[in-house]
Amino acid sequence: MTMVDHNESVLGDNPTDEDKLGFAEPAARLADKIARFPADTPMVVGVEGKWGEGKSSFLL
DSSP, X not given: OOOOOTTOOOOOOOOOSOOTTSOHHHHHHHHHHHHHSOTTSOOXXXXXXXXXXXXXXXXX
């Protein structure tokens, strides 16, 4: 039988203004490059990294 602690807090994935992972500067640089890329030219953006390094958080 599994016991559940109903007093345990759960953190949501709501956006925040606090940049705890330090992604603000590199994300701003990437956004600037994307914004400056010619709209009539195809583009692919890839974010590489190991499991748990924050790829999904970087893309949000």
